[in-house]
Amino acid sequence: MADTDSIDTRIPDSCPASISEILKHAWHHNLPSLKPLLNVLGRASVQEPTTGETPLHAAIRACKASDEKSPVTAKDVVEELFMSGAIWNDVDNNNETPGCVAARLKQKDLYEMCVAAGVRAELLFEILEGYEALSSADEDEEFVDIRGNGDENAEQDDDEVPELVNIQETEIVDENPDRAFTAPKPVAATIDSEDYLRSNLTYSDGKLVDAEKNGVMMAWETSIMRASVDALLPCLTSGRRILNIGFGMGIIDQMFRDTEPAKHHIIEAHPEVLAYINGPGCKFGKDWEASSPSEGAYKVYGGKWQDVVPKLLEAGEMYDAIYFDTFGEDYSQLRMFFTDYLLGLLEEDGRFGFFNGLGADRQICYDVYTKVVEMHLSDAGMDVEWLEMQVDMQGLEAEGKGEWQGVKRRYWTLDKYRMPVATFMG
Ligand SMILES: C[S@@+](CC[C@H](N)C(=O)[O-])C[C@H]1O[C@@H](n2cnc3c(N)ncnc32)[C@H](O)[C@@H]1O
Incomplete structure (x- = not known):
C-alpha cells in the first residue's frame, strides 16, 4: 500500500x-x-x-x-x-x-x-x-x-x-495565486439565532431537532449534564439558588430540581420549547411553579436571556450556581453573558458553568478555544477549572449513524469533554 x-x-x-x-x-x-x-x-x-x-x-x-x-x-x-x-x-x-x-x-x-x-x-x-x-x-x-x-x-x-x-518583513503582493486548493467542505450548518427561534422543533426519543434537522439537544449528553450539576453544586446540597439558561430537553433542570433548590429559575426563548414545558408530559409547568417554597422561587422565564437577564439584575436576583447552554448563538453571546452580567448575578462564592462545545468537531480547535475562553474569563475576573471527563463514544463515531441518525451534523467528535467550572478570582 x-x-x-x-x-x-x-x-x-x-x-x-x-x-x-x-x-x-x-x-x-x-x-x-x-x-x-x-x-x-x-x-x-x-x-x-x-x-x-x-x-x-x-x-x-x-x-x-x-x-x-x-x-x-x-x-x-x-x-x-x-x-x-x-x-x-x-x-x-x-x-x-x-x-x-x-x-x-x-x-x-x-x-x-x-x-x-x-x-x-x-x-x-x-x-x-x-x-x-x-x-x-x-x-x-x-x-x-x-x-x-x-x-x-x-x-x-x-x-x-x-x-x-508580518507587515515589516514582507513584500506585499495583491493576489496570492498559490492557494488554488479547494478544501473538502463539511456538511454546512450555519445557524442564525433568529431563524432558529422561528423554526419548528421536534422532540423525539432521545433528541430535540430543529426544522433543518440540526441537533439542538441529545440524550447522549446526559452524562455531561450530570457531571456539570455535580461540579456546580458540590455535595448536591439542598436549598441552593440556581439559574439555568436554555431548557432544551430539561435534562439538566431535572437534575437541578432533584437537589431541592430554594430557587430555580429557567430562561427559555423558543416558543415551542415553552409550549412543551407547559404541555402534559413536562414536569416544569404551572404546577411546578406553584410548588415554589416562596413566591416566584420556581419559575420559567419565557424570552431571550438577553432580554430577561437585565430584568433579573434589576430585581436583584442572585444565584449560587448558573449554567448557560443555548443553541445557535455565537460565542460572542456567551462571552457577553459572563463579561457583562455574571458579576451582578452570581454570589461571591458561586459557580458558573456552560456547555463547552467550542470547536468540538476538531481536537485542535477545542484546545485553542479552551485557551481563548480561559483568557476571556480571566478578563472578566473569573478563574476557571477544567474538569476532564471521558465521553462514551459508542454510537457517536460516525456521521448520520447511531445517535446521529436523523441529525444533520455530528457536532461532537471528541472522547474527552472539558467541563468548565468558573469562580470569581479570590
Ligand atoms: C442545548 S439546549 C439546552 C439543553 C439543556 N441543557 C438540557 O439539559 O436539556 C439549548 C436551549 O437554549 C434555548 N435558547 C436558544 N437561544 C436562547 C436565548 N437567546 N435565550 C434563551 N434560551 C435560548 C433553545 O431554545 C434550547 O431550548
Missing part, C-alpha cells in the same frame, strides 16, 4: 515549481533555503493544488510518528513559518490541519506550537473585528458557536491575520 504521508504522495510531480520548492524545503527542514522564499506575503501559506499540503503540513509530516521530542530543525521551520504568516488551521485533502497531523504523529511540541499559533490568531482576529466594528459598526461575528455552527467558521481567509503579523 502506498505511504499516504510520503513526500511523493504529498508533493506530486504536477505541483507548480514555485510551490514545490517551498514545500520541499519545508519538508527537509532546510531553513537557510526556505527563509528567503518567505519574504513575499502569502508564500508561507502556499498550498499544493491537489493535496492541499502547506509548508506547515510538510514540515510536520516529515517527522515520523514518535513519542520523542520533536526535532529542533522541525521546530525552527514551524516557528519561521508562523512568523511569516502561515495559517494554523488550513486543512488538506484528508481534512487535517497541520496540528491534526502533529497529533497523529505524536509530535507534541509541534502540536503545542500549532495551538499557540491558533490562540494568537484568534486574539488578533478579535482585535481586527474590533477595528472593523469601529468603522462599519454593523457586523459583529465571532469565531465559533458553542452549539450549532461548525468549526469551519474558524478558518481564516487567506488574507486575514498574516498581513498584520
